[in-house]
Amino acid sequence: MELKHVVLTPELYDYLIAHGTPPDPVLTEIEERTKEFGRYQIMQTVPEQGALLHMLTKLIGARKAIEVGTFTGYSSVCIARALPKDGHLLCCDVSEEWTRVARDAWEKAGVTDRVDLVIGPALDTLRSLPQEADADLAFLDADKVNYWSYFEELLLRVRPNGLIIIDNTLFQGEVVNPDTEHESARLVHAFNERLAADDRVEVVMLPIHDGITLARKLS
């Protein structure tokens, strides 16, 4: 059977990037500074994902958001900027060094007053939060071994009709390879299987960058 979807060639990818709203200087500076972290730069949220996060945050009128995995701050700037002035984003990460770049970017983006960063294992941070389902949006982008536990903690704290957005859900395309040597790919595949069967959420997977999944909490 003929494939009905468009295969993203490098040329089409460049076209896609050229025809979306471009990143502003704050985001471009994050990209530049992230390069200083060498091989770790691959962890950074890419511009098309950042643009999507910004648009979704705006579209659902989010006031309160939670991010698991902040790194140098790209996604957090995209989310925080889309919140109202009295909105709030809780960022979770273990690295003081990487999040120093994020702190500078929040300052430059004028969103410092609506962001709180907690340094420490994100599972501890999430579990220390009250179990009030009052967050509008959560972005999950940290260690894969804890993905399901993060999801459960976030689901308790996201309001009905709120969004949990999960990154890397195609994991370099390895999720369909039963012989993959990537432990993280196996973990993400198990996560995807569980999520698709979970009747507490409506799920859409988007083939953007490394795969991004939207899970809308049902009431």
Ligand SMILES: C[S@@+](CC[C@H](N)C(=O)[O-])C[C@H]1O[C@@H](n2cnc3c(N)ncnc32)[C@H](O)[C@@H]1O
């Ligand atoms: C893929 S990066 C996040 C990228 C980020 N969202 C961005 O916009 O560039 C993953 C981050 O998760 C953090 N991380 C890994 N394990 C963690 C844990 N157990 N608790 C909290 N953060 C963790 C890492 O320090 C790293 O900064």
